Amino acid sequence: MWFEDIEIGARREIGSYTFTEDEIIAFAQKYDPQVFHLDPVAAKDSMFGGLVASGWHTAAIWMKLMIDSRKDDTAKTNDASRAGVSPGFENMRWMKPVRPGMTITYTSEVTEKVNLKSRPKLGLVKSLNEARDESGDVVMRFTGKGFVPKRPKA
Amino acid sequence: MNDLYHFEDFTIGRRFAFGAYTVTKDEIFEFARAFDPQPHHLDEDAANASMLKGLSASGWHVCAMTMRMFAEGIILKTANRGGVGCDEARWIKPVRPGDVLRLEVVVRAAKESARHPGVGFVTFDCNVFNTHEQVAMVSMTPIILKRGA
Numbered sequence: 001m002w003f004e005d006i007e008i009g010a011r012r013e014i015g016s017y018t019f020t021e022d023e024i025i026a027f028a029q030k031y032d033p034q035v036f037h038l039d040p041v042a043a044k045d046s047m048f049g050g051l052v053a054s055g056w057h058t059a060a061i062w063m064k065l066m067i068d069s070r071k072d073d074t075a076k077t078n079d080a081s082r083a084g085v086s087p088g089f090e091n092m093r094w095m096k097p098v099r100p101g102m103t104i105t106y107t108s109e110v111t112e113k114v115n116l117k118s119r120p121k122l123g124l125v126k127s128l129n130e131a132r133d134e135s136g137d138v139v140m141r142f143t144g145k146g147f148v149p150k151r152p153k154a
Numbered sequence: 155m156n157d158l159y160h161f162e163d164f165t166i167g168r169r170f171a172f173g174a175y176t177v178t179k180d181e182i183f184e185f186a187r188a189f190d191p192q193p194h195h196l197d198e199d200a201a202n203a204s205m206l207k208g209l210s211a212s213g214w215h216v217c218a219m220t221m222r223m224f225a226e227g228i229i230l231k232t233a234n235r236g237g238v239g240c241d242e243a244r245w246i247k248p249v250r251p252g253d254v255l256r257l258e259v260v261v262r263a264a265k266e267s268a269r270h271p272g273v274g275f276v277t278f279d280c281n282v283f284n285t286h287e288q289v290a291m292v293s294m295t296p297i298i299l300k301r302g303a
Contacts, residue, residue: 031218033225034234047235055237056221060189060214067191084192085205086213088244088291094237142239147205 002151003113003123011109015065019053021100027057040100048097055094058104058140062129065106085147087124092142096133104131104139111143122147158231160302161274164261172227173256175219177211177249185215210248216255216291217243220282223257224295233300235273241294249291253284262294266301273298 021040028037032054036046043051070084098104112126125148131140186195190212193200201209211219217240249255259278266274276299282291 027218031222033222034229036236054221055239056214056218060185060218063212063214064189064191085194086245088213088242089240090242091239092241092243093239 001148003125003148004151006110006113006125006148008110008113011107012069014062014069014106014108016103016105017061017065018103019057019061019098019100021051024051024053024057024098024100027060028054032056050099052097052099055092055140058094058098058131059092059142061104062106062131062140066108087145087147089145090143092140094140096137096139098131098133098139102133104133106131108144119147121150123150124148157233157300159228159299160233161264161266161276161299162302164264164276164299166261166264168261169258170227170260171256171258172223173254175223175255175257177219177251177253177255179209179251182209182211182215182251185218186212190214206248208248208250210250213243213245213291216245216249216282217293219249219255220257220280220291220293223255224259224278224280227257228259229297233302235298235300237295237297238275239296241277241296243291243293245291247284247288247290249284253290255290256283257281258283259295267298271301273300275299 025038036043036048036052037054040051107130109128110125111128114124116122116124125146127144129142129144130138133139194204194206195212198209258281261276262279263277264274275296277294277296280293280295281289284290
């Protein structure tokens with residue numbers, strides 16, 4: 001997939017993931033040791049009323065599913081120099097808690113394509129990424145940014 | 155943990171510094187296997203051939219390590235009511251195995267909640283420095299805090 005092939009408005013489901021209590025706790029122990037991410041009993045007395053995943057965990061799973069969903073394309077091109085590199089993201093919001101046992105479905109929609117004067121071989125693609133619970137409520141949203149190579153000139 | 159800091163303690167411009175966090179190759183691989191299995195985070199040869207010219211941590215891993223430093227430095231000592239997200243994060247320099255990261259945060263904005271009298275919103279500018287004192291990541295992070303008694 002080259003920059004030229006990407007269409008603004010293209011939206012796809014990138015995958016679903018069921019969060020387990022063990023994984024929520026393991027992530028929290030390493031990176032986000034707040035009591036409502038860490039301890040199912042103490043979390044009951046927190047404002048969430050129970051254990052919830054770190055927002056960074058919910059975001060990291062987006063990355064995992066995104067890479068998994070691109071495997072076919074990556075295998076076809078088989079070119080490490082075309083690996084996805086990102087300069088960052090914007091407007092990440094954690095709107096609803098993600099609790100153990102919940103299955104979260106992630107979607108990504110292309111919203112903007114930017115030509116880069118400083119990097120003629122690359123374009124920047126912006127995307128609106130959303131994660132929804134089983135009722136369809138958005139639990140997380142952010143604008144992703146990724147460099148995508150342009151088709152080499154013949 | 156005691157609530158050492160409340161909303162009122164975060165006056166605009168106040169600066170805090172935390173860290174350090176030593177980034178190991180094993181942890182880069184471990185995070186990448188779980189969450190960002192791209193060749194430039196998993197394989198040294200592929201990483202050398204990539205745009206980042208060497209093995210580097212996933213940007214999401216840098217966010218997670220930053221969260222850890224932020225939690226230990228402020229959040230766990232604070233009357234915290236939860237994070238709401240991250241306004242912006244920019245991955246400026248690759249984070250390499252052996253880097254010792256540190257975090258500096260500055261209060262960018264502080265606003266009492268109009269709807270909830272007991273809490274306020276504080277936004278921090280976060281700067282993550284690498285071993286060479288170069289800024290590796292910047293982010294803008296709002297959190298909700300309880301007001302003091």
